[in-house]
Amino acid sequence: MKPSNRTGIMGRIVARVLLALGYVFIWAPVIVLVLFSFSRNKFGLWWEGFTLQWYAELLTNAKVGQALQTSLIVAAVAVVVSTALGTLAAYGLYKYRFRGKKAVRIGLLLPIVMPPVVIGAALLAFFSKVIRIPLGYPSILIAHISFSVPLATFVILGRMARIDWSLEEASADLGADTLTTWRKIIVPLLLPGIIASAALIFPWSFDDVTVTFFVAGTGTMTLPLYIFSRIRAGPSPIINAIGMIFVALPTIGLVLWTMLQSRVSGKKR
Amino acid sequence: MKQFLGKQVHLPFVGPVTLWLIMFVGGPLVLIVYFSVLTPGPLGTILRTPTLENYLFLLRGAVGRVLLRTLLFASGTNMICLLIGYPLAYWIVKYGGRWKTTLLLLIVIPSWTAYLIRIYSIKSILGYNGFLNQALLSLGLISSPLELLYSVPAVMSGLVYTWLPFMVLPIYAALDGLDPSLLEAAEDLGASPLQRFSTVTLPLTKGGIIAGTILVFIPALGDWIVPLLLGGGKVLMAGSYVQMYFVGAANIPRGSSLATALTAVVLLMLYLGIKFGGEEALERII
Numbered sequence: 001m002k003p004s005n006r007t008g009i010m011g012r013i014v015a016r017v018l019l020a021l022g023y024v025f026i027w028a029p030v031i032v033l034v035l036f037s038f039s040r041n042k043f044g045l046w047w048e049g050f051t052l053q054w055y056a057e058l059l060t061n062a063k064v065g066q067a068l069q070t071s072l073i074v075a076a077v078a079v080v081v082s083t084a085l086g087t088l089a090a091y092g093l094y095k096y097r098f099r100g101k102k103a104v105r106i107g108l109l110l111p112i113v114m115p116p117v118v119i120g121a122a123l124l125a126f127f128s129k130v131i132r133i134p135l136g137y138p139s140i141l142i143a144h145i146s147f148s149v150p151l152a153t154f155v156i157l158g159r160m161a162r163i164d165w166s167l168e169e170a171s172a173d174l175g176a177d178t179l180t181t182w183r184k185i186i187v188p189l190l191l192p193g194i195i196a197s198a199a200l201i202f203p204w205s206f207d208d209v210t211v212t213f214f215v216a217g218t219g220t221m222t223l224p225l226y227i228f229s230r231i232r233a234g235p236s237p238i239i240n241a242i243g244m245i246f247v248a249l250p251t252i253g254l255v256l257w258t259m260l261q262s263r264v265s266g267k268k269r
Numbered sequence: 270m271k272q273f274l275g276k277q278v279h280l281p282f283v284g285p286v287t288l289w290l291i292m293f294v295g296g297p298l299v300l301i302v303y304f305s306v307l308t309p310g311p312l313g314t315i316l317r318t319p320t321l322e323n324y325l326f327l328l329r330g331a332v333g334r335v336l337l338r339t340l341l342f343a344s345g346t347n348m349i350c351l352l353i354g355y356p357l358a359y360w361i362v363k364y365g366g367r368w369k370t371t372l373l374l375l376i377v378i379p380s381w382t383a384y385l386i387r388i389y390s391i392k393s394i395l396g397y398n399g400f401l402n403q404a405l406l407s408l409g410l411i412s413s414p415l416e417l418l419y420s421v422p423a424v425m426s427g428l429v430y431t432w433l434p435f436m437v438l439p440i441y442a443a444l445d446g447l448d449p450s451l452l453e454a455a456e457d458l459g460a461s462p463l464q465r466f467s468t469v470t471l472p473l474t475k476g477g478i479i480a481g482t483i484l485v486f487i488p489a490l491g492d493w494i495v496p497l498l499l500g501g502g503k504v505l506m507a508g509s510y511v512q513m514y515f516v517g518a519a520n521i522p523r524g525s526s527l528a529t530a531l532t533a534v535v536l537l538m539l540y541l542g543i544k545f546g547g548e549e550a551l552e553r554i555i
Contacts, residue, residue: 012364019360022353023375026433029390030379032400036393045393046403085286092282104283106539107290110298113483114535115491117508118528121515122297125304125525129315146293149286203382209494214515227385231498235393243390246383254378258371 030247037240044237054237055244064242067226074137074222075205078144079198085145086152086197087190093153094160108150119147120214127215135217143215144205151204152197159193203250298532305525313519323526332510336530339507343490346428347436350485351478353429354436358477361437362444373441380434385494391427392418392498419501427495435484443477444470479546487535507531 033044037055040048058064089108093101111119123143127133133142167189171181187194209224216225223242230239305323310316327336361372379387394400395417402414417423447470455465493508500506507527514524 015356015360016364019357019364022357025353025430026376026379029394029430030383030387032394033386033390036400043398045396045398045400085289088282089286092279092284096279096282098279098283104287104290107287107295109539111290111294113487113539114298115488115508115531117491117493117511118298118301118531118535119294121511121524121528122301123293124515125521126293126297126300129304129521130300142293146289149289153286207382207384209385214512224385227389228494231385231389231392235396239386239389240393243383243386246386247379250382251375251378254374255371258374262367262370 030243033240033243034248037237037244039237041237043235044240045235054241058238058241061238063221063226064223064238067221067223070137070220071206071223074140074144075202077141078148078205079201081141081145082148082152082201083156083194083197085149087156087187087194089149089153090156090160091186093157108153110150111147112150116147116208116210117214119143120211123211124214135215136220139215139217140212140220140222143211144208147208147211148201148205151200155197155200156190156193159190159196163189207246301521301525302529302532304522305529307522309520309522313521315521323522324530326523327526327530332527335505335510336507336527339490340534342425342428342506343486345425346432346489347482347486349425349429350433350436351481354433354481355440355478358437358441358444361441369445373437376437377434380431384431388427388431388495388498391423391430395423395499418499419503421504424496424500424504424506427499428489428492431492431495432485432489435488436481439480439484440474440477443474443480447473476546479542483538483542486538490534491531 036044036047038050038052039046040051040053044054089104093104120143123139123146127135127139133139167185168181171185176184207224208222209228212222212225213228216222221229227239227242230236304315306319306321308316308318308320308322327333357376361369365372392399396402397414397416397418399417401417402411405411406414451469451473452465455469460468491508491511492506493512496504496506496509507530511524511527511531514520514527518524
């Protein structure tokens with residue numbers, strides 16, 4: 001859509017100012033937060049001169065390290081298991097017609113669209129009253145895989161519509177067995193989808209607080225649960241410093257990544 | 270295609286996920302419906318005496334008011350997000366040029382990666398000793414700090430702030446996929462900008478609006494962290510009570526009736542979304 005000549009210059013300026021205001025609304029609180037992570041103020045609420053002491057405290061805080069490790073393990077396992085299950089499911093949904101297909105698709109939507117508070121509460125009731133799975137790593141992993149599997153399935157399903165399936169037939173015609181065809185043809189073709197699904201699931205799982213809060217029990221703490229407990233205890237610059245990890249790093253990473261991509265696609269032209 | 274290989278040939282592929290969903294999503298959701306009609310016993314136990322008391326409780330007094338307020342907050346959040354999000358997505362598509370993707374990511378990334386941190390940033394800015402009060406004090410605009418937190422506006426701004434990106438994303442996708450030749454055709458036929466918008470752009474991006482509504486209304490409906498951190502104990506929402514009954518008070522039947530009511534609203538929303546938006550709206554959710 002190109003701006004038409006009839007749109008007045010004034011209109012375009014107003015539009016851009018409002019657009020900029022939208023970004024200020026979204027980013028100002030986060031920027032203030034990250035800025036004060038470098039301030040000497042004991043509560044991270046105001047500027048009192050530059051310091052890196054909160055980052056030093058963050059690095060030496062054993063609880064943060066432990067929580068970060070737990071979060072990384074949970075997110076990694078969720079990515080691997082749900083990508084594997086999701087790839088299979090996407091293949092089945094893409095290739096075959098069967099009764100109940102629509103039900104499976106709607107069923108896959110449920111864990112994504114249900115409020116996390118309902119999913120968390122239902123899983124807690126299920127774990128504590130029916131199957132008695134220990135609350136901790138097992139329950140957290142099951143919960144995270146439950147909301148990640150649909151994401152993996154839908155992302156990979158989207159990729160399947162775009163690949164050349166005659167390669168699969170060619171592989172079979174040349175005598176490759178099913179496993180070889182999957183290993184050498186299907187998975188490599190699906191790789192962009194698999195990477196996209198991992199890129200979606202990892203932060204989703206890493207950032208989840210509500211579902212984890214319900215099913216974590218008392219012994220296991222992920223990084224968001226640690227942040228949550230710190231926030232409830234009152235303002236602290238440590239939270240600002242952690243905010244840096246959650247806001248600045250992914251943003252810088254993704255912006256660099258898109259700039260790189262646009263350069264690559266620019267070179268192709 | 271491969272159907273002649275056998276009737277259940279899809280099972281090894283779709284089977285594991287279906288089983289997982291039945292076991293860990295469908296099962297637990299049915300379970301809370303079942304628990305919602307049982308009687309709470311002492312010390313967090315559940316007695317097998319059927320009752321409708323948990324549902325009558327939802328309609329009475331404090332919880333009933335909170336449930337109504339939750340519906341209002343979620344609809345209000347959705348409306349505000351639509352009013353801010355649609356123009357935002359529109360301008361990104363229209364003026365973004367080659368920065369389009371980057372501009373979109375700048376809206377979406379913080380919401381993917383920093384749910385708690387973003388709510389905390391609002392809390393620390395609006396707080397009694399927060400940035401806003403200190404700034405206003407040092408500028409001499411106020412003489413004593415304002416009570417900005419723990420109020421309805423604080424909770425509402427937190428909800429809008431948290432869920433806005435989920436409105437922008439599907440609307441952006443719908444607008445970006447819009448065929449520009451349709452707009453040119455409308456222009457050639459003499460349609461004014463407003464007419465072009467209301468007869469071409471808006472109807473063709475309906476799927477995006479519906480998907481955005483599902484993605485904003487539903488999580489706002491179940492939010493309990495925004496009311497906890499920005500509403501203090503004063504402005505509670507339904508999610509606050511679900512959390513209280515399941516974790517704090519260990520009264521699972523009562524929490525279940527509330528969670529079931531929320532689920533019913535969600536399913537109704539999904540049904541309406543599919544009915545009016547069709548498959549397109551469903552696909553835009555992802």
